[in-house]
Amino acid sequence: MVPISIWVDAPEPLNSLLSSLSCSDVEKLLTRLRIDYRGFLPNISWLGIGLKGGFKEESFKDERGRLLRRDRFGIVSATSLDGRTSIQVDHPLKHIDVKDYPFPEVKEEDFDLVQKFRKKFEDYCVIAYTLQPFEKACALFGYSTLFKLMFKDPWKVDYVLDKLFSIAEKQAKLLAEAGVDQVYGGDDAGAQNTMLISPAQWRRFLKPRYKKLADTIHGRGAFFHFHSDGWIEPIIPDLIEVGVDVLEPVQPESMDIAKIKRLYGDRLSFEGGIGVQRLPFKKPAEIHEEVKRTLKVMGPTGYTLRPSHTILPDTPIENIVTLYDAANKYRRLL
Secondary structure, three states: OOOEOOOOOOHHHHHHHHHHOOOOOHHHHHHHHOOOEEOEEOOOEEOEOOEEOOOOOEEEEOOOOOEEEEOOOOOEEEEOOOOOOEEEEEOHHHOOOHHHOOOOEEOHHHHHHHHHHHHHOOOOEEEEEOOOHHHHHHHHHOHHHHHHHHHHOHHHHHHHHHHHHHHHHHHHHHHHHOOOOEEEEOOOOEOOOOEOOOHHHHHHHOHHHHHHHHHHHHOOOOEEEEEOOOOOHHHHHHHHHHOOOEEEOOOOOOOOHHHHHHHHOOOOEEEEEEOOOOHHHOOHHHHHHHHHHHHHHHOOOOEEEEEOOOOOOOOOHHHHHHHHHHHHHHOOOO
16 A cells, blocks of 8 residues: 655645644644654644754844844745745855854754654654755855855865754764654755756765765664655666665656656655646546556555645645545555
8 A cells, every 4th residue: 555645834724724624733634634654743843853053043024124034044034925935035154154154053852852753653654854954055155156156166065065964964863763764854956847956066065975864864774765856867866876765756747757767666765746736726536637647657666645845825625635535545456
């Protein structure tokens, strides 16, 4: 039977799902949808080892009246009026020398909380999350600045990535030792139909560091769950060499999932595959057909069915429920 998972990281549609299905909390919702994974927490956050130190986390308004938020890394983001989107408006490494920057530290005391979570959900696949170092480096420098530095001053990029990957490795070590099944890492390297950086640059700056992260995870008995949105076909063989066990979310909007399964399904497991971008606009019968087709293409082994990204706020609740009812119906027929 093919397992199923979910990704919801915003109040909507989560609150509407809870209300529509008469579920009083997130755990009851996961049970109702028959989700086989745990790691999604009631406060719309994710299981992991936290951070401490760094910058003071705070919210404030700028001279234009926008609500801004500074996170522990000193990255300032502005939130849209409807609360649905945010954009980074200030990058600390544009103002601070990389060697003077105060990196946060791993909050090792969170280990006990992860271990308790593991024991509480011993009948499920427990997945926990690490820092995503490349995405964080992009936010610290600003994307365009980071991409230029890869050519002009690569040592600065190396210095920051070493610091960030060190954080991710410490988190991964603790998570695996706490007994989680999968450690979630990786970074977005793909846009809709191209890569954010060239495969050569990805191999230069990221591949060796992911290899170390994979070794840390495997050395303590967990699986390496690698996330990257978008089109990343050129580096999938590299991910296999690194030691990635699960590749997610294999977006059908960006890649031919049948081709990916055919070429790499004997060496990789996959999660995702259901197009989240089109989900709000489909009719229930179309959703049934997509679920059946995706299960046939990606299953029956080495695959977890899930939408290809977080479920969008304007997705009709009927469509979400239809997706999971269809998943639970057809996954048993393979």
